[in-house]
Amino acid sequence: MSGKDRTDDPIVRFSGVRKSYDGETLVVRDLNLDIVRGEFLTLLGPSGSGKTTSLMMLAGFEAPTEGTISIGGKDVTALPPYRRGIGVVFQNYALFPHMTIGQNVGYPLRVRGAAQADIDKRVVEALEMVELGAFADRRPAQLSGGQQQRAALARALVFRPELVLLDEPLGALDKQLREQMQYELKRLHEELKVTMVYVTHDQTEALTMSDRIAVFNDGGIQQLARPSDLYENPQNAFVAEFVGENNRLTGIVTGGSENGVYVDVGGGVSVHARPVGSFAPGDRTVLSLRPERIAVGKDGQWENDFTIEIDKVVYLGDVNRLLLRFAGGSEFAVRVANQGGGPVFQRGDSVRVAWRQSDCLAFPAE
Ligand SMILES: Nc1ncnc2c1ncn2[C@@H]1O[C@H](COP(=O)(O)OP(=O)(O)O)[C@@H](O)[C@H]1O
Ligand SMILES: [Mg+2]
Incomplete structure (x- = not known):
């Protein structure tokens, strides 16, 4: 990718990142991407195109085969997840079933060694933020799917990370709830001024929520643009067909x-x-x-x-x-x-x- 995809002072920079799980096939090929501080960036693409792998490498759960990832100008390629200061909401990164909602949300603060009084206060704030104030003492199984995802979101936001990663967080919800949650996520994004990196295969969701969209296919970015630009000026037939009816x-x-x-x-x-x-x-x-x-x-x-x-x-x-x-x-x-x-x-x-x-x-x- 050329210099035009570089920005000044990005919060995240992928440089020449490649990933192979088996030593043969590249599932992410030469990823060069700057994420702008404060933006809502979506990785959009079909199943198997490398979106989750890219996000896992940013979170630190997978290591790049080649290349570097930096956060706030600092190379984090070798840092473990808990030292990257990132909030994550992954589809398969569920709440701990044996803990209450309050304990779940407080967990990131406990592992960071926060004082109990501080934890209690922040948990209340985080639960209020996602409108789950009354649910602190329930267990995850006593909440609906939508409420569980809101609790997972509170857990990702509770330690006030600058960067939050979300991988198909609304995938399991029905259409109406999904639309309501999209709206809430956007509201939180604006209120908290946090950078959000969102993964979805749903183009409508991507168009509705994003400041910019990176369209993935076959392990690479096909086009990185604002929603209207992507829709009006697709750079190739894949993007034209994947985004919108065509x-x-x-x-x-x-x-x-x-x-x-x-x-x-x-x-x-x-x-x-x-x-x-x-x-x-x-x-x-x-x-x-x-x-x-x-x-x-x-x-x-x-x-x-x-x-x-x-x-x-x-x-x-x-x-x-x-x-x-x-x-x-x-x-x-x-x-x-x-x-x-x-x-x-x-x-x-x-x-x-x-x-x-x-x-x-x-x-x-x-
Ligand atoms: N842990 C893994 N081990 C081996 N192959 C994997 C692993 N995770 C993903 N893959 C493969 O890597 C490719 C990209 O997967 P993924 O990043 O999950 O794509 P997406 O999130 O876009 O659906 C797929 O071919 C998938 O089968
Ligand atoms: Mg995925």
């Missing part, structure tokens, strides 16, 4: 310039797209087009404007999802907001669809 069309570049290329998607259809990278006529390309950027049934003044038959209609309540198919076989989806009283779409109907050239990205085919 139509993927394949074709051959027939001409154009660096501002716009013409792509033959089969069946005599030519699509006008915004190139990401450079293309020559004859190059294979993957087009990325967000369903919500396709206008349906309007007079298009846009570069792409087709009348096309509906292959399938899926009713989703808030939207209708139309599946359309070009004569050459390429299929894509369109989302039409259900505002009531609108046109009723049916399979076999022809509709007019249009989209801007700038909303249709052309990536080199791998």
Whole structure:
């Protein structure tokens, strides 16, 4: 990675970090990443892409095979976890079942040798912070899943670390509780001004919560950017497909310039797209087009404007999802907001669809 991913005075710096568990396969390959003090940074990627391994190395539970990790400018690569001053909430780093919630939350302070009066006071504060003030004397098994995760969060925050790592902490919760907890985590992040490094495979969660997102695939960062930048300007087809809903069309570049290329998607259809990278006529390309950027049934003044038959209609309540198919076989989806009283779409109907050239990205085919 180049210098542009470096910042002044980062709280965390990964430099040339590689990890292999078996001495052969690299599950993290050349990680260079600066984490900005105070930010909410998310590592987002599919299962097995190396997110947890990266976080474990930062926490000190795994050692890098190569490279260094520093915290606050100090090389911590050889330091054990308890000397790194990091709070952790891991999916499989559960509460101690035989201790009360209060004892669980006080644990990090006890191992640090704090005085009992100080522990008692801080435990109360930490439990209040996550709205579990009334639960100090219960055991973990007497709490709901959401309450247990809040207690784990209180335990991670109780010693006021500058840096908190969270690995899929909401993975086991149902949708409503997960959304509520996302909101609470963001509130705590803002109140405490703590740096949070969050791991998830859920792109919606990442988009909602993060200041920046590092998209992981195959042991490396594909792109590191703010949520809106990631969504609007993905650097490659993987990022475009992983973040947000996406139509993927394949074709051959027939001409154009660096501002716009013409792509033959089969069946005599030519699509006008915004190139990401450079293309020559004859190059294979993957087009990325967000369903919500396709206008349906309007007079298009846009570069792409087709009348096309509906292959399938899926009713989703808030939207209708139309599946359309070009004569050459390429299929894509369109989302039409259900505002009531609108046109009723049916399979076999022809509709007019249009989209801007700038909303249709052309990536080199791998
Ligand atoms: N303790 C381990 N020993 C051997 N292989 C592991 C270990 N932990 C993870 N791996 C492997 O490393 C790769 C990355 O895993 P992980 O970092 O857990 O990814 P993620 O958190 O993105 O799902 C996977 O192929 C996984 O099977
Ligand atoms: Mg993981």
